[in-house]
Amino acid sequence: MEKKWWKESVVYQIYPRSFKDSNGDGIGDIKGITSKLDYLKELGVDVVWLSPVYKSPNDDNGYDISDYQDIMDEFGTMEDWEEMLAEMHKRGIKLIMDLVVNHSSDEHKWFVESRKSKDNPYRDYYIWRPGKDGKEPNNWESAFSGSVWKYDEATEEYFLHIFSKKQPDLNWENPKVREEVYNMMTWWLDKGIDGFRMDVINFISKVEGLPSAPNPEGKPYVSGHEYFMNGPRIHEFLQEMNKEVLSKYDILTVGEMPGVTPEQGALYTGEERHELNMVFTFEHMDLDSGPGGKWDLRPWKLTDLKKTLSKWQTELEGKGWNSLYWNNHDQPRVVSRFGNDSKYRAESAKMLATCLHMMQGTPYIYQGEELGMTNVKFETIDEYKDIETLNMYKEKVGSGEREPEDVMVSIYTKGRDNARTPVQWDDSENAGFTTGTPWIKVNPNYKDINAKKALEDENSIFYYYKKLIQLRKQHEIIVYGKYDLLLPDSEEIYAYTRTFNSEKLLVVTNFTSETLQFELQDDITYTTAQYITGNYPEENRDLRKLTLKPYEALVYKLS
Template sequence: MAKQWWKESVVYQIYPRSFCDSNGDGIGDLNGVTGKLDYLKELGIDVIWLSPVYRSPNDDNGYDISDYEDIMEEFGTMEDFDRMLAAAHERGIKIVMDLVVNHTSDEHQWFVESRSSLDNPKRDYYIWREPVDGHEPNNLGSCFSGSAWEFDETTGMYYLHCFSKKQPDLNWENETVRQEVFDMMTRWCEKGIDGFRMDVISMISKPEGLPDGPLMENSIYGEPMSVCNGPHVHEYLREMNQKVLSKYDIMTVGECAGVTIDEAKKYANAEGTELNMVFQFEHVGLDVDGNGKWCDKKFDLPQLKKVLSKWQNELYEVAWNSIYFCNHDQPRIVSRLGNDSDEFRVRSAKCIGTMIHMMQGTPYVYQGEELGMTNQQFNSVDDFDDIEAINAYHELKEMNIFSEEELMARICYKNRDNARTPMQWDDSANAGFTTGEPWLAVNQNYTKINAKDELADADSVFHYYQKLIALRKSHDIIVYGKYDLLMPEDAHIFAYTRTYGDEKLLVVCNFSEEPQKFVVPEGYDLEKAELLIHNMDKAVQDGMADGFEAMAWYWKK
């Protein structure tokens, strides 16, 4: 297996709006990021994935871009960006930009021109269709509820938007569109950035003829994910690779909704003709019920083990994994898979970290995950900022499927604002995030969970993550070793081995509150092993793990 710097790196995602506010306007900014680079250096991460900072009207918190080569005023200026990039590089930290090119904002100049007339040169930059019997061209729904088609009075046609109606989809079949995107990417690479995280990149090639999609649960609309992995997506990415990506020593990861193992092997193939790795969502989509995402169901551990193990084993030596639980779209994992009570929060946060960071692939840490930050308590729909959650609340309320109490519980548990509450830096007002009024309410538990306290506590979640990251840098087996699952049907223990030449690793994580027995596999003598990491302060018991206990043993012949 070829060694690469991006395989050995640990990536830290920053959601700039919520990270650190330097000027007191209540919104995080680029200078706030620059001011916290030493904190990230101490944590030990190698790469920052920066969520969008481009000019945007903020219909979807920056994922609706009106100018790819300017900075959103709230975040600062291009000079601020350049200063941040230089400061990160001085500390040995790379910067990966979020690339959102499935769609733009409807305020992007391309779309302003495209919608202006039928014969405008940029008309074909987007996907336009005539009405069918006075209605939408097909049944496709938006990921943010409602139809994926919006009627435009100016030309009497519909345009496609798989997300908000202010996020029209680009027409990647247009060669000029592709070249515009490639030229823009090249200019960013020439500026010195270190790679791209590509938003919903699996959606850029739409199915031939744009047929109806299968109906979504509790909806009259077709599944928007039915446009994923279209007929030309690999062709477009190979073209992107040839014209841009292969010319620079950068890292690329594609957010690939609806991706299968077979498709992932193409996107992230070992030959490097497309991307370095993909984000797949199968594992984070397991805690759903018959009503889809909006539920408060807990993960089934054997099912989670089966899915994660499938991706570990089937991509081994064929393609590269990205390993994660948290990002700006996912509720806090310690509240979903762990236990965020005072008794178990710290221990379960460390347990989850151990399980994921000892796997094969490039690990991603989302801001606050290294502190064990939890879900927020929302009291009403008025507390939400997330457009997906707000739309879902009103749509489900109209359907009258749930009581008000049950509906709020479901949306509170799964909405994206859980990940977007401001970073908890200390126990001062607004968690030290801002001296002004924060754009989104700070989690009420910031006086108990914050970076200042955790930096001062050698037994904190922060210092545990610091150790996990350091171990990956000092042990190739953690990066490159082969993965094998143990005890697949056990409902509480997640245990697996890694092997790499004459090295062996045994990882055991108990995901219950009670002690559990585990089986030490033959050939793994704990008395001859080095205990690499352990989230408890008591001696290890052979074959027994306490509630949310996690441990990793290492052998070398």
């Protein structure tokens, strides 16, 4: 296995709108990020992934880009951005930018031209179709509810938008579109960035003809994802992108890829295939979703979580590379989801971090995760900002399909705004995020959960994350060791080993609030055991028969 800097790194995701506001307008900005770089240096992260800061009308929080080579006014200027990059590099922190090229904003100059006439030179930059029998060209459902098609009066045709109607899909079949994208990527790389996180990049190739999806229940719209996820030309496009751009720089690339399997993941990330370094998978993020999708809640099981994570660990071993994450800007807070955000918040946050960071792959930390920030329960739907959440509420409640109270429970559990409440810096008003009125309300628990308090407590979640990051630098086995699951049938304990040369790492985590017994399997022989880390004070214990405290995590190096 080839050794690479991006395999040995830890990435920190910044969602700029909610990170730190420098000018009191209630919106996080680039100068705010620059002011907190010493905090990230203290934490010890190697790379920052910055969610979009490009020019945007902000229909989907910056994922609708109207100019790929300019900065959104609310976030500052290109000079602010250049200063931030220089200050990051000064501290030894690399920067990867979000690349959003499945779609643009409908306010992008390409789309403004494209919709003017059928013979406009930019017409074919997007996907236009005439209707069928007075209806949409097919029956696909948008990720944000309703049809993926929007009728445009000017040319009497529909354009495709898998996401918001203000996010028309780019037509990757058009070589000019690809060339424009590659030129733009090169422009950013030449400005000194260190890579890209690629938004829904496995959506860029659509099946020819865009056929309707099977619809046995006769619904108005159904998911057509089999026609645009991992499409027929996806590998060709990514190999071309690699040849034209990525291969010319020593960078980190990660593709966000809903619906990808480990088998496909190995194709996307195989070093000899020249596509991407790693992908984000979503399988473990869907374990608490019922047949009705994300908002249809069902209890998750630890055996399912182990099965999913282990499958990716073993099937990419020696073939590709994993990215490891619990949280991002689209996911609820992990301590509220897979942990215990009340009595055992600190213990379970540290346990979850241990469980993930000891696996093979590049770990990603989402802002506030290192503080144990939790989900939020706003009192009314009016306090929510996320387009996906608001559209779903309107649809479910408006149609009478679900009661408002019931829908709110789904939102409290899975809504994207759980991740988007401002970072809790201190216990002053608005958690020290802004001197103005925050664009979205701060989680009321900021008096108790904040960075200032964490930095003053040597046993805080923050310092535990710092230690995990340091351990990765000190022990090659954490980065490169082979993963083997123990106790696959336990619903309480997640335990596994990592093996590298003659060393073995044992990781044991208790996912419950109970005290449990763990017995080491007979086939694991060792002469010495070195305590590496744990989330309770260290004590001498018999490894053959461990008593695990509630949400305890333990890591030993065996030799």
